[in-house]
Amino acid sequence: MNLGKVVEILEAKVFSGEEKLGDLEIERVGAADMMSDVLAFAKPGMLLITGLNTPQVVRTASIVGIAAVVVVRKKTIPDETVQAGKMFGIPLLHSPLAMYTACGRLYRESLKDINSF
Amino acid sequence: MKPTVDKLIDQMQSLFKDLVAGDIMVPNVVSISPDRTMEQAKELMRLKKISGLPVVDAEKLVGLVSIEDIIKALEQHKILEKIAHHMSCRLVVIHPEENLPQIFEKFTRHGFGRFPVVDSQQKLVGIITKEDILRSILEEFRVLYVRDKRRTDVLDGDDVHRSLITGEEINKLGADFAFAVDYVEVSLSGIGAARLKEFLLSKNLGEEIARKVAIATYEAETNVVIHSGSPGNIYCFLYPDSVRVRVEDHGKGIEDLEIAMQEGYSTASDQVREMGFGAGMGISNMRRYSDKMVMVSEVGKGVILEMEFFRTQPTA
Numbered sequence: 001m002n003l004g005k006v007v008e009i010l011e012a013k014v015f016s017g018e019e020k021l022g023d024l025e026i027e028r029v030g031a032a033d034m035m036s037d038v039l040a041f042a043k044p045g046m047l048l049i050t051g052l053n054t055p056q057v058v059r060t061a062s063i064v065g066i067a068a069v070v071v072v073r074k075k076t077i078p079d080e081t082v083q084a085g086k087m088f089g090i091p092l093l094h095s096p097l098a099m100y101t102a103c104g105r106l107y108r109e110s111l112k113d114i115n116s117f
Numbered sequence: 118m119k120p121t122v123d124k125l126i127d128q129m130q131s132l133f134k135d136l137v138a139g140d141i142m143v144p145n146v147v148s149i150s151p152d153r154t155m156e157q158a159k160e161l162m163r164l165k166k167i168s169g170l171p172v173v174d175a176e177k178l179v180g181l182v183s184i185e186d187i188i189k190a191l192e193q194h195k196i197l198e199k200i201a202h203h204m205s206c207r208l209v210v211i212h213p214e215e216n217l218p219q220i221f222e223k224f225t226r227h228g229f230g231r232f233p234v235v236d237s238q239q240k241l242v243g244i245i246t247k248e249d250i251l252r253s254i255l256e257e258f259r260v261l262y263v264r265d266k267r268r269t270d271v272l273d274g275d276d277v278h279r280s281l282i283t284g285e286e287i288n289k290l291g292a293d294f295a296f297a298v299d300y301v302e303v304s305l306s307g308i309g310a311a312r313l314k315e316f317l318l319s320k321n322l323g324e325e326i327a328r329k330v331a332i333a334t335y336e337a338e339t340n341v342v343i344h345s346g347s348p349g350n351i352y353c354f355l356y357p358d359s360v361r362v363r364v365e366d367h368g369k370g371i372e373d374l375e376i377a378m379q380e381g382y383s384t385a386s387d388q389v390r391e392m393g394f395g396a397g398m399g400i401s402n403m404r405r406y407s408d409k410m411v412m413v414s415e416v417g418k419g420v421i422l423e424m425e426f427f428r429t430q431p432t433a
Contacts, residue, residue: 035339039332040402059335064328
């Protein structure tokens with residue numbers, strides 16, 4: 001599924017990386033709030049759903065090779081995070097849905113978790 | 118026995134106390150049914166290059182075929198007969214929760230080269246050879262905690278310019294990559310690691326190793342920012358078959374490394390936790406992603422950490 005479709009399903013607003021919406025294919029999704037969990041278990045190319053909206057999220061994503069980040073639970077994504085997203089070329093989405101619902105909707109569309117084949 | 122030796126043994130035991138058969142064993146064992154012939158067992162052992170084959174009937178371990186059993190069957194011209202009649206039924210097994218001393222005891226007492234591991238329902242779950250034990254112990258030693266003179270030398274003295282891993286001299290000024298962690302804002306943590314990743318990619322080391330190095334360095338960098346209360350430095354050295362990263366700070370130090378190394382243990386503040394750090398996974402993540410890691414520290418004298426990552430892909 002391309003990122004544009006993810007935006008639609010999650011009723012998300014795009015803060016950076018609009019140009020990638022059509023091309024970026026997402027197959028795997030993970031959700032985490034602890035950066036160390038992301039560092040430990042994330043797979044390259046996955047979509048990350050998180051309750052964090054600091055620039056750290058973007059740096060962490062860049063280091064482990066996360067394709068795009070969806071921020072949930074927070075009201076918005078702060079400017080410095082958006083700047084970091086632009087700098088590292090990582091699309092940032094903001095969804096008003098609860099983390100559980102966001103995960104559930106993507107799961108229903110047959111997106112996989114980090115461990116399945 | 119001298120008290121110091123006692124102490125050492127205590128420490129060694131605590132190092133290995135969590136090591137149980139379940140961790141040491143090789144799972145997914147090749148096995149055979151008792152209805153098959155000895156000839157088939159012989160072929161399977163030859164193909165898999167193993168000298169002992171567990172015999173399993175309805176998921177339960179019922180016997181073991183050894184090379185000796187095969188030879189006997191050959192000599193008596195019974196190689197085409199069923200395994201059930203020729204396997205060794207006098208089984209000595211290990212249970213997954215048995216610890217290292219218990220396992221050693223069985224190896225010494227019975228002198229077999231391998232022991233099947235079965236659960237409480239007598240179901241075969243793995244096999245343990247002496248090589249497996251050695252491998253597991255070496256794995257535990259991968260993180261060396263040096264609680265001896267060497268630590269004082271490194272933290273107080275001239276040894277600051279020696280590698281913790283190899284002992285050879287290192288020239289920090291000649292590092293292939295250097296980054297000063299001179300900020301205290303947790304929100305800035307990871308900048309050094311991200312730069313290091315870019316650097317490694319620019320040297321064509323490959324995405325896989327660049328990612329491993331960057332993740333482990335990110336955790337180390339974050340520890341400097343959250344815990345040291347001092348500036349720190351990241352150095353990276355490229356060698357033909359490995360990448361070595363050294364992270365130093367001169368801050369508070371770690372009181373008890375053994376506790377600090379436990380997954381889930383953290384002294385981080387709530388503010389740090391809100392930012393997604395302080396889960397107590399930093400050091401275990403460094404272990405997870407590095408091939409070798411040595412850390413020395415003393416209260417008030419900072420932390421020096423060295424990690425080595427083996428290069429899997431040749432330099433382009």
